[in-house]
Amino acid sequence: MGTNLEEQFQQKIDQEIKIEPKDWMPQKYRHTLIRQISQHAHSEVVGMLPEGNWISRAPSLKRKVILLAKIQDEAGHGLYLYSAAETLGISRDEMYHQLHAGKAKYSSIFNYPTLTWADMGAVGWLVDGAAIMNQVPLCRTSYGPYARAMVRVCKEESFHQRQGFESLLVLSKGTDEQKRMCQDAINRWWWPCLMMFGPPDDESTNTIQSMQWKIKRFSNDELRQKFVNMIAEQVKILGMTLPDPDLKWNEEKKQYDFGAINWEEFKQVIQGNGPCNKERLDARRKAWDEGAWVREAALAYSEKKSKQS
Amino acid sequence: MMTTQEIENPLIKFLLHLGDNALIMGHRNSEWCGHGPILEQDIALTNIALDQIGQARNFYQYAAKLILESSGEQLTEDSLAYLRDSWDFKNCLLVELPNGHWGRTVLKQLIVSAYQFCVYQELEKNADKQLAAIASKSLKEITYHFRWSSEWVIRLGDGTSESTQKMKDALDAIWPYTNEWTNFSDYELNILGDSHLTIRENFEEKLGAVLSEAGLTAPTIAFSQDGGKKGNHTEHLGYILAEMQFLQRAYPNAAW
Numbered sequence: 001m002g003t004n005l006e007e008q009f010q011q012k013i014d015q016e017i018k019i020e021p022k023d024w025m026p027q028k029y030r031h032t033l034i035r036q037i038s039q040h041a042h043s044e045v046v047g048m049l050p051e052g053n054w055i056s057r058a059p060s061l062k063r064k065v066i067l068l069a070k071i072q073d074e075a076g077h078g079l080y081l082y083s084a085a086e087t088l089g090i091s092r093d094e095m096y097h098q099l100h101a102g103k104a105k106y107s108s109i110f111n112y113p114t115l116t117w118a119d120m121g122a123v124g125w126l127v128d129g130a131a132i133m134n135q136v137p138l139c140r141t142s143y144g145p146y147a148r149a150m151v152r153v154c155k156e157e158s159f160h161q162r163q164g165f166e167s168l169l170v171l172s173k174g175t176d177e178q179k180r181m182c183q184d185a186i187n188r189w190w191w192p193c194l195m196m197f198g199p200p201d202d203e204s205t206n207t208i209q210s211m212q213w214k215i216k217r218f219s220n221d222e223l224r225q226k227f228v229n230m231i232a233e234q235v236k237i238l239g240m241t242l243p244d245p246d247l248k249w250n251e252e253k254k255q256y257d258f259g260a261i262n263w264e265e266f267k268q269v270i271q272g273n274g275p276c277n278k279e280r281l282d283a284r285r286k287a288w289d290e291g292a293w294v295r296e297a298a299l300a301y302s303e304k305k306s307k308q309s
Numbered sequence: 310m311m312t313t314q315e316i317e318n319p320l321i322k323f324l325l326h327l328g329d330n331a332l333i334m335g336h337r338n339s340e341w342c343g344h345g346p347i348l349e350q351d352i353a354l355t356n357i358a359l360d361q362i363g364q365a366r367n368f369y370q371y372a373a374k375l376i377l378e379s380s381g382e383q384l385t386e387d388s389l390a391y392l393r394d395s396w397d398f399k400n401c402l403l404v405e406l407p408n409g410h411w412g413r414t415v416l417k418q419l420i421v422s423a424y425q426f427c428v429y430q431e432l433e434k435n436a437d438k439q440l441a442a443i444a445s446k447s448l449k450e451i452t453y454h455f456r457w458s459s460e461w462v463i464r465l466g467d468g469t470s471e472s473t474q475k476m477k478d479a480l481d482a483i484w485p486y487t488n489e490w491t492n493f494s495d496y497e498l499n500i501l502g503d504s505h506l507t508i509r510e511n512f513e514e515k516l517g518a519v520l521s522e523a524g525l526t527a528p529t530i531a532f533s534q535d536g537g538k539k540g541n542h543t544e545h546l547g548y549i550l551a552e553m554q555f556l557q558r559a560y561p562n563a564a565w
């Protein structure tokens with residue numbers, strides 16, 4: 001019986017038929033998805049913090065509005081993704097508790113600080129850019145609600161990436177200080193962005209099963225390579241450089257070769273030792289704890305009202 | 310450093326007043342972005358912040374145009390927002406007060422929205438076409454802000470005993486900053502004429518209705534805080550501007 005269901009399930013996947021919430025699915029598929037979607041949702045919400053750091057200091061009203069709207073989009077992505085995860089039988093509150101308890105992960109990139117205004121451009125261009133690389137294939141992922149959420153998310157992410165690039169373009173044509181700011185931001189964000197694709201394929205434990213279930217469609221290294229190829233070209237338009245002496249076009253492979261990634265740094269950040277891990281988690285916990293009386297009051301009020309009607 | 314203190318034209322002063330209210334309110338609202346108690350409400354308040362900053366831009370752009378016509382000085386929405394000091398700002402004091410907790414924030418928002426609704430409703434009929442157009446566009450947004458903040462004030466006022474107490478305390482703390490809105494300055498009276506009486510009446514009525522549904526009573530106060538419309542502010546505004554204007558001040562004449 002069990003094998004039969006599993007065979008039917010795999011057949012559906014192989015035929016590109018989407019799995020829907022009420023369909024039978026292996027426990028491990030369900031758990032893998034809950035982990036992945038909730039991690040993604042947390043990343044959107046924690047990701048609001050480093051950019052939120054510059055809202056009050058945005059250098060023009062136009063930039064302030066663009067930044068606010070961008071961060072608001074990320075909150076929206078968090079909402080879609082939490083809802084998608086809820087269809088698998090976990091509540092949003094439970095996911096929050098996992099995050100606040102330090103049990104759930106979120107993208108390591110958001111544990112880096114945003115130090116100058118140029119970081120807003122670099123985050124849009126590189127971080128949202130890396131996110132799109134990861135996420136465009138997820139628009140065809142096998143779980144229906146996740147795939148549909150990703151379609152909406154990806155449209156907005158590519159808009160963010162263009163806005164980020166445009167804001168760096170302005171800096172790159174600005175004063176000497178602005179140019180320096182632009183290059184400095186690229187230098188600081190480049191390597192952490194390459195880490196966003198996860199460990200190299202030969203060390204990535206989840207990849208094979210996830211590929212078979214079509215939760216993932218490309219390996220970490222494939223996606224990372226595509227990202228490097230794209231950014232290595234775009235950075236030329238900015239007249240800036242990437243901080244990698246080994247970055248070089250490889251005519252034979254038709255791709256850019258690039259230098260070794262510091263996986264020790266990645267491991268440290270994942271384990272909680274990045275520059276801002278503590279601040280990010282503390283900020284989320286604080287928002288949650290200080291909002292408790294608000295949520296209780298809202299609930300009490302709506303219960304009162306439903307009794308009255 | 311630029312200053313708009315010699316400006317005598319009441320319309321320009323009034324536009325700066327309306328723009329400053331919106332900008333500083335939007336600034337305070339935006340401090341919640343990423344820190345709200347409920348994700349949906351984080352989004353809602355950010356929306357309000359975006360609307361407020363958008364309104365400020367419209368008022369500043371129009372003020373800049375009138376300043377150019379009257380004095381030949383080239384100003385922009387950004388020089389008005391980023392290069393004036395606190396004595397040039399004409400916003401009411403309430404908007405610059407710190408947010409405090411969520412309940413205090415929505416109460417502040419309620420008062421501001423009630424006022425903006427009433428004043429834009431009258432300005433929509435103003436003979437100055439551009440002012441009327443900005444007011445009319447803004448009124449649609451404010452209608453939502455007012456409904457959203459009313460719902461929250463009622464919910465928290467009539468929620469748990471803890472939330473009721475918090476709202477009472479918040480109301481006591483900010484009520485002295487309420488009269489300033491309808492304590493009209495010369496430049497407002499010049500533009501509003503007799504409609505200022507309607508605004509005052511509607512404002513008190515609108516606000517009173519929500520507070521009573523929330524089970525809250527406005528405290529009797531022996532004094533009111535004001536001065537904002539003339540450029541006498543609280544200590545808070547200087548810090549808001551220090552933060553907001555940092556890049557424009559640190560890198561003069563750079564384009565962003």
Ligand SMILES: [Fe+2]
Pocket residue numbers: 044073074077153157
């Ligand atoms: Fe996002």
Ligand SMILES: [Fe+2]
Pocket residue numbers: 044077131153157
């Ligand atoms: Fe994302």
Ligand SMILES: [Fe+2]
Pocket residue numbers: 074128156157160
């Ligand atoms: Fe984004």
